[in-house]
Each structure stands twice: as C-alpha cells, then as structure tokens.
Amino acid sequence: MKPLAVDFAPQRPWPDVRHRLRWFAGGASALLVVVSSAVWLLVPPAEAGHMAANAAPRLPAADEAQAADAAVRALNFPWLSGLDALEGAFGPGGDAVLLRVEADVRRSIVRISGEARDAAAVQGLPSRLRTLPGVAEATLLGQEAQDAGAAWPVRFSLELHLKDPA
Amino acid sequence: MSLFNTKTAEMRISRNGADPLVDPPHAGAMLDILVSDALVRYWILERPAGLASAAELDLYAADRFAEVFGDDPAAWVLRVDPLPRADRWLACAVPAIFAVDVARAAEAKGWRLRSVQPRFVREYNRHCRELGSDAAFCVASSESTTIGLISDGSWRGIRVHPPLAYAATSFGALLRRDCRQAGVAFDVMQPTVVGSLRAAAR
Numbered sequence: 460m461k462p463l464a465v466d467f468a469p470q471r472p473w474p475d476v477r478h479r480l481r482w483f484a485g486g487a488s489a490l491l492v493v494v495s496s497a498v499w500l501l502v503p504p505a506e507a508g509h510m511a512a513n514a515a516p517r518l519p520a521a522d523e524a525q526a527a528d529a530a531v532r533a534l535n536f537p538w539l540s541g542l543d544a545l546e547g548a549f550g551p552g553g554d555a556v557l558l559r560v561e562a563d564v565r566r567s568i569v570r571i572s573g574e575a576r577d578a579a580a581v582q583g584l585p586s587r588l589r590t591l592p593g594v595a596e597a598t599l600l601g602q603e604a605q606d607a608g609a610a611w612p613v614r615f616s617l618e619l620h621l622k623d624p625a
Numbered sequence: 626m627s628l629f630n631t632k633t634a635e636m637r638i639s640r641n642g643a644d645p646l647v648d649p650p651h652a653g654a655m656l657d658i659l660v661s662d663a664l665v666r667y668w669i670l671e672r673p674a675g676l677a678s679a680a681e682l683d684l685y686a687a688d689r690f691a692e693v694f695g696d697d698p699a700a701w702v703l704r705v706d707p708l709p710r711a712d713r714w715l716a717c718a719v720p721a722i723f724a725v726d727v728a729r730a731a732e733a734k735g736w737r738l739r740s741v742q743p744r745f746v747r748e749y750n751r752h753c754r755e756l757g758s759d760a761a762f763c764v765a766s767s768e769s770t771t772i773g774l775i776s777d778g779s780w781r782g783i784r785v786h787p788p789l790a791y792a793a794t795s796f797g798a799l800l801r802r803d804c805r806q807a808g809v810a811f812d813v814m815q816p817t818v819v820g821s822l823r824a825a826a827r
Contacts, residue, residue: 463753465746466740467702468658598709602678604678604680
C-alpha cells in the first residue's frame with residue numbers, strides 16, 4: 460500500500476528551485492568525489508592482488524547491490540537538463556509558472572507544482588508536458604483557486620512519470 | 626515536547642492538551658506536530674463522477690464531513706488523499722486551532738514546521754509497505770483505538786473507538802463489527818496492530 464499524502468502543515472512555496480537543485484547537484488558531486496577517493500585509498504594495489512588469488516571473490520549482498528543501484532540512479536538523474544526542459548515547457552511570459560519540483564528517483568516520478576493564469580491553462584499542461592523527451596505520462600493531481608486578484612490565481616500540482624532508460 | 630537526539634522535535638497534542646510550546650534550540654529548528662486520533666475525524670469518501678477540480682473536491686469533502694459528523698467544517702481543516710484510479714479516498718479533519726493556530730504560534734516562536742499529522746496517518750505511513758491488499762490497520766493507543774479497513778487495495782472504512790484498556794468489547798469484536806458495517810469480509814482481513822496498547826489486541 461502507498462503512504463497517505465495527508466499533512467496539515469501550511470504549505471509554503473519553494474522560492475528558488477534552481478538554486479536548491481544546484482546545491483543538490485553539488486552535494487552529489489562532492490559525495491562522488493569522497494567515495495571515489497575512499498575506494499582509491501582502501502583498495503590494495505594490483506601488485507598485491509596475487510596474495511588473495513586463492514580466496515573466493517566476495518559477491519555483494521542483495522541489499523548492498525540495491526543500495527549501490529539506488530545511489531547510481533540518484534547520481535545519474537539528469538537534474539539540470541530535466542529542469543531546463545521543464546522551464547522551457549513553461550517558458551517566460553507563458554500562462555503558468557513553475558514553483559516546485561520534487562523527484563522520486565526510485566519510482567521514476569517527478570512531481571511539480573506551480574501557478575497558472577486560469578483553469579484552462581492548467582488543463583492544457585499535461586498534454587504539453589507529455590511532449591517533453593523522457594516523459595512517459597503527465598497526470599494532473601489537483602488544482603485550486605487562490606486570491607482572484609492575484610496574477611496567478613490558480614495553483615496546481617502535476618505528476619510526471621519518466622520513461623525507463625533503455 | 627521532546628527534542629530527542631534528532632534534529633526534528635515533536636510536539637504532541639492529546640485529549641488532555643498540548644505539550645508546552647518551548648523555544649526552539651535555534652531559529653529554524655524543525656518541528657513535527659502529532660495530533661491524537663481522539664481529536665481527529667476520519668471518514669471515507671466515495672469518488673464522485675465528474676469531479677473537475679481540487680476546489681470541487683474540497684467542497685465535496687466538506688459537505689460529506691458535515692453530513693457524517695454534523696459539525697461545521699469551517700472550524701476544521703480537511704484533507705483528502707485523492708489517489709488516482711482509486712474508488713474511495715481516505716479523508717480526515719483536524720480542528721483548525723491545531724492545524725492553523727498552534728502551527729502559527731510555533732512558527733512565530735521560530736520553529737520551522739515540517740508536518741502536522743494525525744497519529745493514525747503517521748503510523749500508517751510507517752507500516753503501509755508491509756500491508757497487503759486486504760488489511761485491517763489498527764493504532765491502539767492509550768487515548769483511542771483507530772481501525773482502518775482496506776479491501777482489494779481500497780479504503781473501505783475507518784473508525785475511532787475508545788482505548789482497548791477501557792473498551793467493553795475485545796479488539797476482535799470491534800474489528801468484526803467494523804467489517805460488517807463497511808461491508809467487507811472479516812475472515813480475509815490481515816490485522817496489523819501498532820501502538821502502546823497493541824498487546825491488548827491479542
């Protein structure tokens with residue numbers, strides 16, 4: 460069964476998505492450097508390899524392999540190109556703006572939320588986003604009207620299912 | 626209110642009142658607010674045909690809330706988990722004083738609010754991956770006994786009962802009665818009980 464998406468905490472917009480994603484990408488790169496350095500230091504040099512030649516090679520356990528796969532998927536996730544594509548789909552001066560992007564790498568899902576000029580603009584978003592490369596499906600999860608006097612009076616949330624990498 | 630060893634503090638709101646709202650250890654410290662099920666209203670929403678927007682869903686949920694509980698939904702904050710392709714959705718309501726006023730007071734003190742969740746929702750999200758498609762998930766606490774029924778992977782019923790320690794009937798009798806009212810088969814239900822009084826359900 461899936462977790463319940465029920466939370467009563469007031470929702471706050473994410474003011475600078477690109478800034479936070481760059482922090483994430485930077486953190487992932489730093490982690491990769493640290494892990495690579497540790498492997499370089501801990502693995503014995505090739506000259507000593509014959510000492511362990513008779514020992515049976517140790518295969519990674521299933522949970523270790525899954526953790527490694529998950530880490531690789533997270534590191535390989537095309538954050539900046541995906542964000543560029545999304546921003547291109549919304550575009551400057553368009554009828555909707557992007558406020559928040561969340562990726563569930565394990566399930567190949569990206570959830571986005573934003574604001575639009577009207578409900579018709581929101582209804583047109585899924586078909587527009589389905590044309591993006593790598594997007595298999597776009598589903599409108601919900602929309603709600605805010606202050607009628609606001610420039611973007613309709614808030615919406617969408618879920619993108621990404622295509623499985625071939 | 627407990628700070629534990631983690632970076633996120635937890636504030637519990639129970640039938641007897643709320644933990645005192647202390648100052649955060651530093652500005653922007655994370656806070657979770659956990660609301661006792663004894664203060665929460667749960668119900669199941671049948672998915673209506675032709676729902677066009679989230680605003681319509683809110684109105685529909687408020688209408689059903691007033692119909693089921695007879696209370697004015699204006700004094701409550703309502704939430705629905707509108708799973709795509711599901712026929713029934715779980716809905717719940719928390720008094721606005723907890724979801725809005727306490728949350729605002731916490732943020733005014735310098736806390737950064739991470740979540741405000743009812744106890745059943747918190748526990749369900751921790752254990753949902755272990756549940757099968759026919760399950761009775763129960764949170765047996767010292768304040769209440771909440772039983773949620775899932776049949777064929779779909780929510781079918783949820784009830785908040787008195788705590789098992791004081792209940793005149795056993796957990797089995799409660800579950801059998803809830804299954805009958807929800808129209809689901811009791812025999813196929815796999816019960817999962819969590820909470821401080823889970824031993825009383827055996």
